[in-house]
Amino acid sequence: MKKLIALGFTALLGFSGALHAAEYKIDTAGAHAFVQFKIKHLGYSWLYGRFNDFEGRFNYDPAKPEASTVDVTIKTASIDSNHAERDKHLRGKDFLAVDKYPTATFKSTSFKALGDGKAELKGTLTLHGVSKPVTIAVTEIGGGKDPWGGVRQGFHGTTEIALKDFGIDYDLGPASQIVELTLDVEGIAQSMM
Numbered sequence: 260m261k262k263l264i265a266l267g268f269t270a271l272l273g274f275s276g277a278l279h280a281a282e283y284k285i286d287t288a289g290a291h292a293f294v295q296f297k298i299k300h301l302g303y304s305w306l307y308g309r310f311n312d313f314e315g316r317f318n319y320d321p322a323k324p325e326a327s328t329v330d331v332t333i334k335t336a337s338i339d340s341n342h343a344e345r346d347k348h349l350r351g352k353d354f355l356a357v358d359k360y361p362t363a364t365f366k367s368t369s370f371k372a373l374g375d376g377k378a379e380l381k382g383t384l385t386l387h388g389v390s391k392p393v394t395i396a397v398t399e400i401g402g403g404k405d406p407w408g409g410v411r412q413g414f415h416g417t418t419e420i421a422l423k424d425f426g427i428d429y430d431l432g433p434a435s436q437i438v439e440l441t442l443d444v445e446g447i448a449q450s451m452m
Contacts, residue, residue, distance in 0.1 A: 294333060
């Protein structure tokens with residue numbers, strides 16, 4: 260699906276001066292991270308969904324944000340649009356072909372801080388067996404110590420992808436070719452660098 264990843268595409272990075280360089284694990288166990296999408300249905304309304312099963316890590320150094328990296332893997336069969344029959348169709352050959360392509364991945368290639376808590380994350384999204392460059396607009400949500408003695412960092416990201424770019428050409432009409440992805444990521448520091 261189009262806006263996927265991003266995977267987030269997710270795993271976005273930021274700019275918190277109080278933190279040190281660290282490697283973060285995306286907190287999917289605590290349900291503090293989300294990969295969501297929306298696409299127009301026939302041009303008449305919006306269809307919303309998410310991927311329930313994904314994992315990833317990111318490295319972030321507030322003193323050198325350009326050195327930040329992100330790596331996310333999504334299990335495509337975990338697609339959830341809140342409708343069992345539609346999800347079965349989305350998992351099939353017309354869309355994600357999850358038996359043949361069980362994962363989608365995002366690996367960053369660059370990160371550019373733009374100021375005011377904004378950044379541009381570029382990387383390669385692999386979906387449906389096709390790898391393409393994508394750009395994610397990133398906003399820092401915040402970061403710092405948590406109540407349990409850990410350190411966390413959170414980001415919000417958005418991007419768009421064209422289904423046909425990833426070999427998904429099921430015809431839903433001209434208004435239903437672009438998927439918008441929303442990535443909300445909270446990472447827990449695993450090691451300070």
